Amino acid sequence: MTDNNLIISPEWLVANTENPQLVIIDCRFALADAELGEKQYQESHIPGAFYLDLNRDLASAVGKHGGRHPLPNIAELAEKLSAIGINSSETLVVAYDDSRLGFAARLWWLLRYMGHSKVALLDGGFSGWKVAGYPVTNTLPDRPNGKFVVKLQPDMAVDIEQVKERKDLPDKVLVDSRESERYEGLREPIDPIAGHIPGAVNYPWQGVTDESGKVRSASEQKQRWTELETATEIIVYCGSGVTACVNLLSLEIAGIPDAKLYVGSWSDWCSYQL
Incomplete structure (x- = not known):
């Protein structure tokens, strides 16, 4: 891990995918095609990775004001994070996308905003992972629930x-x-x-x-x-x-x-x- 543990390499991640204190999250998305990211995830993703959608999970409904991607309902997101096995202050979350961190960084920021500092981003994203020759899968992950407690900042x-x-x-x-x-x-x-x-x-x-x-x-x-x-x-x-x-x-x-x-x-x- 490098740069104050904010960025991790594909080499580090492939060596740690079985770590029970690690949760990987795929954040691929396309503004021009809101369904594309999840389709790509279902076809092929890093083994063990869960998917969070920018519109459904990392933002809330658009209103007259507040912008195109208002913050999500924090309690609902905390439930989703618990459901994919994230424990506050224990689990390292690694997020990736295929857009030069354009969407994964939103999750990185949101987790820190919610009081969870153990979060890093995958250097080079999904393309970098594939170029390195590391495995991909279409198998959906399953793991025990965690307990994500919000400490809002x-x-x-x-x-x-x-x-x-x-x-x-x-x-x-x-x-x-x-x-x-x-x-x-x-x-x-x-x-x-x-x-x-x-x-x-x-x-x-x-x-x-x-x-x-x-x-x-x-x-x-x-x-x-x-x-x-x-x-x-x-x-x-x-x-x-x-x-x-x-x-x-x-x-x-x-x-x-x-x-x-x-x-x-x-x-x-x-x-x-x-």
């Missing part, structure tokens, strides 16, 4: 009112995690309004990994955030509070903890301008 998240209060203060930084074209308002494929929150700086989330999905080194992550080191508070957002979590992971690896997620993100912000 509310300070990890902010809402639109908190963003408005803090975004123009000199020691606070608002980070937009979307591609530069969306940040600049040149292209908006999803939300009804293009642009960004005034005052936000742009750090596209894809910069955290290389093109194969491997996480860049801790020194590269630290270099990435050099200009923000003096900020007393960093608030990160994206389109809907999902891929922003990749930047939150990067900040954690870089040794800049306590950055916050604006859960509703741009989709919430622009919903008040319609």
